[in-house]
Amino acid sequence: MTTERFLDFKEQKDLFKVALEEQFTLNEIQQIWRQILAHFLSIPPIEQISMGSHQFSGAESKIINNIIERLKNNEPFQHILGEVEFYGLELKSDARGLIPRPETEELVDWIVQKTDGDPRNILDVCSGSGCIALALSQVFQKAQVYGLEYSHDAIALAEENALALKLPVAFKKVDVLNKEQINPFLEGVSNTSLLDIVVSNPPYIPLKEKVLMDAVVLNHEPEIALFVPDHDPLIFYKEIARAVFPYLSTKGALYFECHYLHLENTRNLLLDLGYKTVEKRKDLQGKWRMLKAQK
């Protein structure tokens, strides 16, 4: 008869750390470890503090080892968890949509800080998981929020998120680079009231930068969410800013998340298109990341 040797808390944690220390910082390993205990082993953070004498069962170690393998295979931890927190909302996260980033939370927060009163119509262009639209719908409960997205998969994910959170965002499949699709949509929604907030975090990474990117992004996040042609890196900004201009209310604002190397060019593009004030803002990493434009 063979007896299974259970790992004690320190042994299992050390194995976890050693397996992942080439890929992650110690801080990240610690955060992932805590989330695994909470999410997969149902050990709430408060109980994790006094786990020194815990012996992991074979089943528990198997779960942890399986996650180590997936992480070593460059699978994003958000996909393994199946969820991600964004501006206080718990969103489903999988390969159908881009994983919402902290910079995008900062963009939402900037919009919230800058908006006085109750916006009526809000439009999020290139919605992905729906993170921006859903966060704004949660904050501005009187507003009608719309989300435009081209990927069928991403719309399905955004709609599942809206349903789970009971937030009334209307997602619609529109190719924003196609005037025949975006113009009729804009005409329709602004019939009763012009747009008070338009926001977009569009694809903005020039294809030539693909070689510099991590496998964790390249192998697991949708290509359509990331890249733009090298010869026209501002294509989404140009088309979105031009299309929404006539439908933006006088006090309304257009917000963009930008590639930090292209922010100045994007700002100039907006001025050329007739926007009068264009404000810029850095993200918490100190990179110029966001723009706010008004007519």
Ligand SMILES: C[S@@+](CC[C@H](N)C(=O)[O-])C[C@H]1O[C@@H](n2cnc3c(N)ncnc32)[C@H](O)[C@@H]1O
């Ligand atoms: C950078 S991701 C942003 C997703 C989400 N807003 C976020 O911040 O996490 C850009 C999104 O634009 C969508 N997209 C790409 N081309 C598009 C097009 N021509 N029309 C509409 N959406 C498009 C992608 O599918 C992707 O979901």
